Amino acid sequence: MGEVALEACLPVPSHRPRHYEDLEENTPASLSGTKPLPLPQPFLDYLHRSGISPSIYLGVLPRYIRVKPTFEDKISSLEMELGCKISPVTWLHGFYMLPHDAQIASSVAYQAGEIYGMDVASGAAVQALGVQEGDHVLDLCAAPGAKLCMLAGQLGNNGTLTGVDIARHRLAACRTMLQKYGLGNSCRLFVADGTCFDLLPITQRTGSKDIMPSTNETVSEVFGEWCSRKTRRQKKREGRLQKEGDKIELLFYGNGSGVVGLTKNQLLANCSMLQRNHSADHYDKVLVDAECTHDGSLKHICKYEQWGWETLERRLLDPERMASITKLQLQLLTNGFRLLKTGGTLVYSTCSLTYDQNEGVLDKFLNLHYNAELVEITECNRAGWPCEDGKLPHTLRFNPSRSRTSGLFIAKIHKCQ
């Protein structure tokens, strides 16, 4: 589905939703005149139980792009090509706002990898992490990769970026993005379960010089430069590695990621480092953009029209599914924090606006981790961000109808001694 107004793509209900009145009452003045949204009753009940007003889905959101710094002075040529107004987002550098129906995919800039579509609230989550050149950064739920690309851009050529996702096909899309935008040099991507992933960054201390190769490894098992076209030998080797029952698969690595020249055992030897508890070898920054019910995303809710509303009932409304998703979120957050070095920063975000998946998960996490502290997001013009306070100190919520962004929850955590 393209970028379409929600009202235009949702089915007309056979009955008047119970929370219709709530919807009318809560319609923001700036959006008045917009018809109430026809959502199925079970979903409205879910929103009601979760304390979310259905009014957040009213109105048509603009679309956003992030542009490479070198492209910023060429915005007028993109305006001419697309035939629409493109305005800079005043509160987050590098982001621009377009009409909701603007089609960027055929533009010269998109094809040349100068711009990509990314919601500006997602950009805020990345900005909150405060990445600096030289950092070792972990993105524990990386696919399909918009945030990973922004992280890679902020990192420059100094430091490393490790992306992890459990879904191979989604991580492959991430790899395509990194390559298209020329951002993969310092990155490595692993297909792995983020709840137990335990590879540390390849820093000088844990780099190839410190780790002795295993005696039964051959030269052919040393990682050479990654390329999209693989030789038959490489494919055979990868097949063999997977057959050996690896839980972790290295899907992509750039020349400056520290992987080139290592053997498989050297790379995986990083695992044992955690037991040694050298916190200094851990990641400086960790992003846990956790799997969630996506109920803050208008675009995502629209997709249920294609998938069928019964899919939504199965994915969002089933109590067992909800319990398993909050458990997964807590496990991802816990493991991300374990991989973070003392003094480091972690950002937890979801595109759900329910209490349970955000403050609820954090509450449980903070009760178990005396050395975790919620801290204020002070990055880049933060005072101008169009968000609201969450229900825990320093947490933020982007409410779509007020912020004109996709819905997002963001919390920033500091790892103390």
Ligand SMILES: C[S@@+](CC[C@H](N)C(=O)[O-])C[C@H]1O[C@@H](n2cnc3c(N)ncnc32)[C@H](O)[C@@H]1O
């Ligand atoms: C909200 S999406 C992440 C979006 C991504 N950060 C971006 O900006 O494009 C959540 C991701 O978590 C992944 N995921 C789900 N369970 C996981 C697990 N146990 N370990 C790692 N990733 C997981 C999903 O495959 C999905 O790609």
